[in-house]
Amino acid sequence: MELCNCIDPQWPAEELLMRYQYISDFFIALAYFSIPLELIYFVKKSAVFPYKWVLVQFGAFIVLCGATHLISLWTFTTHTRTVAMVMTTAKVFTAVVSCATALMLVHIIPDLLSVKTRELFLKNKAAELDREMGRIRTQEETGRHVRMLTHEIRSTLDRHTILKTTLIELGRTLDLEECALWMPTRTGLELQLSYTLRQQNPVGYTVPIHLPVINQVFSSNRAVKVSPNSPVARLRPHAGKFLSGEVVAVRVPLLHLSNFQIYDWPEVSTRNYALMVLMLPSDSARQWHAHELELVEVVADQVAVALSHAAILEESMRARDLLMEQNVALDLARREAETAICARNDFLAVMNHEMRTPMHAIIALSSLLQETELTAEQRLMVETILKSSNLLSTLINDVLDLSRLEDGNLQLDASIFNLHDVFREVISLIKPVLSVKKLPLSVHLSPDLPVYAIGDEKRLMQTILNVVGNAVKFSKEGSICITAVVAKPESFRDDRVPEFLPVPSDDHFYLRVQVKDSGSGINPQDIPNLFTKFAQSQPLATRNAGGSGLGLAICKRFVNLMGGQIWIESEGIGKGCTATFIVKLGIPDRKNESKPPFVPKLPGNNGLTDFAGLKVLVMDDNGVSRTVTKGLLVHLGCDIATASSSEECLRIVSHEHKVVFMDVCTSMDGYEVAMRINEKFKKRQDRPLIVALTGNTNKLVKENCMRVGMDGLILKPVSVDKMRGVLLELLEHRVLFETV
Amino acid sequence: MTMDVMQLQRKFSEHQSALYREGFLDDQFTQLQKLQDESSPDFVIEVVTMYFDDSENLLNKMARVLEQNPVDYKQVDAHVHQYKGSSASIGAARVKNICATFRTFCEAQNLEGCVRCLQQLQHEYSLLKNNLQYLFRLQREIQAAGGKIPTLE
Numbered sequence: 001m002e003l004c005n006c007i008d009p010q011w012p013a014e015e016l017l018m019r020y021q022y023i024s025d026f027f028i029a030l031a032y033f034s035i036p037l038e039l040i041y042f043v044k045k046s047a048v049f050p051y052k053w054v055l056v057q058f059g060a061f062i063v064l065c066g067a068t069h070l071i072s073l074w075t076f077t078t079h080t081r082t083v084a085m086v087m088t089t090a091k092v093f094t095a096v097v098s099c100a101t102a103l104m105l106v107h108i109i110p111d112l113l114s115v116k117t118r119e120l121f122l123k124n125k126a127a128e129l130d131r132e133m134g135r136i137r138t139q140e141e142t143g144r145h146v147r148m149l150t151h152e153i154r155s156t157l158d159r160h161t162i163l164k165t166t167l168i169e170l171g172r173t174l175d176l177e178e179c180a181l182w183m184p185t186r187t188g189l190e191l192q193l194s195y196t197l198r199q200q201n202p203v204g205y206t207v208p209i210h211l212p213v214i215n216q217v218f219s220s221n222r223a224v225k226v227s228p229n230s231p232v233a234r235l236r237p238h239a240g241k242f243l244s245g246e247v248v249a250v251r252v253p254l255l256h257l258s259n260f261q262i263y264d265w266p267e268v269s270t271r272n273y274a275l276m277v278l279m280l281p282s283d284s285a286r287q288w289h290a291h292e293l294e295l296v297e298v299v300a301d302q303v304a305v306a307l308s309h310a311a312i313l314e315e316s317m318r319a320r321d322l323l324m325e326q327n328v329a330l331d332l333a334r335r336e337a338e339t340a341i342c343a344r345n346d347f348l349a350v351m352n353h354e355m356r357t358p359m360h361a362i363i364a365l366s367s368l369l370q371e372t373e374l375t376a377e378q379r380l381m382v383e384t385i386l387k388s389s390n391l392l393s394t395l396i397n398d399v400l401d402l403s404r405l406e407d408g409n410l411q412l413d414a415s416i417f418n419l420h421d422v423f424r425e426v427i428s429l430i431k432p433v434l435s436v437k438k439l440p441l442s443v444h445l446s447p448d449l450p451v452y453a454i455g456d457e458k459r460l461m462q463t464i465l466n467v468v469g470n471a472v473k474f475s476k477e478g479s480i481c482i483t484a485v486v487a488k489p490e491s492f493r494d495d496r497v498p499e500f501l502p503v504p505s506d507d508h509f510y511l512r513v514q515v516k517d518s519g520s521g522i523n524p525q526d527i528p529n530l531f532t533k534f535a536q537s538q539p540l541a542t543r544n545a546g547g548s549g550l551g552l553a554i555c556k557r558f559v560n561l562m563g564g565q566i567w568i569e570s571e572g573i574g575k576g577c578t579a580t581f582i583v584k585l586g587i588p589d590r591k592n593e594s595k596p597p598f599v600p601k602l603p604g605n606n607g608l609t610d611f612a613g614l615k616v617l618v619m620d621d622n623g624v625s626r627t628v629t630k631g632l633l634v635h636l637g638c639d640i641a642t643a644s645s646s647e648e649c650l651r652i653v654s655h656e657h658k659v660v661f662m663d664v665c666t667s668m669d670g671y672e673v674a675m676r677i678n679e680k681f682k683k684r685q686d687r688p689l690i691v692a693l694t695g696n697t698n699k700l701v702k703e704n705c706m707r708v709g710m711d712g713l714i715l716k717p718v719s720v721d722k723m724r725g726v727l728l729e730l731l732e733h734r735v736l737f738e739t740v
Numbered sequence: 741m742t743m744d745v746m747q748l749q750r751k752f753s754e755h756q757s758a759l760y761r762e763g764f765l766d767d768q769f770t771q772l773q774k775l776q777d778e779s780s781p782d783f784v785i786e787v788v789t790m791y792f793d794d795s796e797n798l799l800n801k802m803a804r805v806l807e808q809n810p811v812d813y814k815q816v817d818a819h820v821h822q823y824k825g826s827s828a829s830i831g832a833a834r835v836k837n838i839c840a841t842f843r844t845f846c847e848a849q850n851l852e853g854c855v856r857c858l859q860q861l862q863h864e865y866s867l868l869k870n871n872l873q874y875l876f877r878l879q880r881e882i883q884a885a886g887g888k889i890p891t892l893e
Contacts (some may be wrong), residue, residue, distance in 0.1 A: 624791045624826035631775040633782050695828055717768045
């Protein structure tokens with residue numbers, strides 16, 4: 001027993017047990033050997049495995065364990081020492097490796113575990129991202145729906161279409177059972193069901209606006225869930241069996257042009273809201289999702305904008321229609337006014353003539369009557385008739401003048417007249433009254449006052465007469481003094497009318513006439529009213545009721561038209577009165593003859609008969625001019641002879657020719673011919689009148705003509721009318737020199 | 741009155757107005773037209789024809805004198821003066837104005853200016869002649885169709 005290394009196999013007693021152990025060991029070894037193989041195989045297959053060293057270690061551990069078990073197979077039966085040695089070695093190694101592995105695993109396993117946690121984390125993250133994706137996609141869907149809805153809504157400017165489209169599109173997008181819009185009534189106290197999706201014609205169903213649920217919705221710009229039982233949601237009979245679908249309401253701001261403020265919209269400006277109510281289908285167990293609510297809010301805003309556009313458009317259309325109406329009305333009014341003015345002008349024109357004609361007859365015949373033999377009584381009567389009719393005539397003239405003046409139709413004449421004569425005439429007209437009233441009159445005409453002036457003689461005289469007449473009329477005693485001077489710029493500063501600063505120039509001057517009387521005077525307070533038509537100052541007793549009150553008004557108009565000013569000063573009642581006016585008159589041409597320059601006078605009739613058979617000789621070496629002049633004279637009925645040279649002229653001329661027209665443009669021949677003709681006809685009566693025709697506006701020509709004894713000078717071009725006037729003047733005065 | 745006559749009258753009026761507007765004719769021409777009546781129905785045409793002959797005559801004379809060497813400016817001036825007078829008589833405004841310029845060049849004895857003026861004169865004259873001849877043709881056509889010659893407003 002001591003030396004024998006072999007162990008007696010205790011086969012028969014524990015043979016079964018031994019056998020089982022044997023088999024188990026075998027399988028364990030097999031398993032142990034196959035695990036690393038599997039590991040190696042699968043690790044080789046996988047791409048990622050960070051712990052190769054661990055694998056090796058683990059592999060070694062397993063292999064050694066397997067080896068141990070394998071070797072123990074041999075130890076069941078008697079085994080040699082070698083086997084025991086191998087077994088021991090194997091066991092030692094296994095022990096070493098397994099301890100190492102155990103130590104290693106302390107580090108490795110937490111790592112492996114954390115890998116697991118990370119994996120879990122990543123999975124969660126992925127799930128979350130998936131959910132996000134889903135959300136984004138739904139949002140995008142919503143966005144698309146909104147855009148589409150908005151597009152539909154904004155594609156029209158008609159209120160009803162907008163609202164109807166909104167409901168339809170919302171119903172479609174969100175798959176609603178019912179969608180309704182409640183609009184505020186005119187009174188603003190109720191909401192009326194205006195549009196619904198399913199019902200074609202909503203009955204005029206109203207709810208009061210101050211319900212708590214409505215206030216709740218109106219106070220927020222979000223979509224608010226409301227109970228299906230609230231009055232705004234009870235739109236149709238309860239159709240579903242179990243549950244009505246969820247209801248959401250949102251406010252829709254309604255814009256009014258009057259309270260639109262661009263920076264505060266919509267919080268402050270809009271007071272009016274409409275209510276949009278949306279119902280999900282009943283019995284569907286659907287719920288309002290956040291993105292759907294968002295969609296509803298956005299749509300509500302868009303609808304508000306679209307409605308505001310429609311409202312603005314309506315307003316502007318209405319304004320435009322109004323303007324057009326006004327335009328038409330104004331046009332009509334204008335046309336009516338024009339017709340009225342035309343009618344008035346026609347009336348005036350007719351009345352002008354109609355009124356003056358009888359007046360003229362009365363005055364003329366009365367004055368004729370005055371000339372005849374009359375008894376004193378009759379004379380008195382006739383004088384009264386004459387005075388009254390003169391007064392009436394003046395009144396008619398004044399009224400007609402004034403209405404023409406007011407129109408602005410009146411245009412002053414502008415012709416040359418004798419200024420001194422005007423004053424003389426006025427004085428001679430007023431003298432009778434002066435002598436009757438025994439009022440002395442003094443007239444001072446300044447020495448530098450031009451004799452001739454250009455202006456409206458008649459109206460100037462009318463003005464002076466009126467002013468002087470007033471002075472005479474309202475003076476019972478004292479004297480009248482008339483002064484007329486050429487106004488100098490320095491003297492203007494003294495005058496009461498400081499704004500008026502006229503500047504005389506080379507072709508016009510300012511005439512200043514002052515009429516001072518020492519009569520009844522005027523109250524300074526009444527002075528502004530003097531020039532107002534039809535206004536008479538109060539103390540009528542001190543004035544005889546003469547004058548219509550128009551006189552001064554007309555004078556003022558005339559004076560203003562003449563570019564001047566008129567004013568009256570008075571110290572007060574009983575202190576006399578000074579009337580002054582300044583008017584602008586033109587200065588006639590300085591190169592004036594003592595006679596006024598030639599202005600062709602047009603006779604009443606065409607005057608062809610006046611020159612019938614008048615023998616005239618035309619001398620002109622220019623064929624064309626000659627023919628033209630001849631044609632002119634022939635047209636006027638003259639008997640024309642022509643000469644194209646001076647010799648021919650001298651040959652033809654005879655005492656039968658009354659006028660010789662001579663063209664002196666070309667040569668000195670003309671003057672010589674004139675001298676020869678003068679010599680030829682000794683007696684002046686036989687001699688034809690020699691008139692030069694020239695286009696040359698030269699003083700020299702004129703002097704030459706006069707020197708050689710010509711009777712006239714006419715400037716070319718000559719019109720028919722001018723020629724007619726020339727002939728008339730020549731035959732009448734036998735001389736005619738046109739001013740060059 | 742047929743449409744043709746009215747069309748002719750319209751053309752006549754337009755052409756006449758255009759001539760005045762463009763300054764070819766002035767008031768003197770109107771005066772000439774006034775002299776036309778039953779006793780002298782073609783007065784204007786006669787005068788104008790005379791003017792055309794006169795113009796051509798004078799223009800030729802002017803050209804010949806200007807070609808000479810040395811140039812007799814006094815003679816040129818005399819011709820231009822004549823032509824100016826004729827043009828003024830019938831109301832050929834543009835021609836008359838060029839004549840005035842021509843005379844100043846003659847006084848200044850500026851040959852180049854004179855030649856240029858002569859060319860202008862010839863040009864203006866031919867323009868005027870064409871225009872007036874067209875006008876007279878229209879006038880004859882209207883008269884032949886029995887219409888009335890429209891007067892210038």
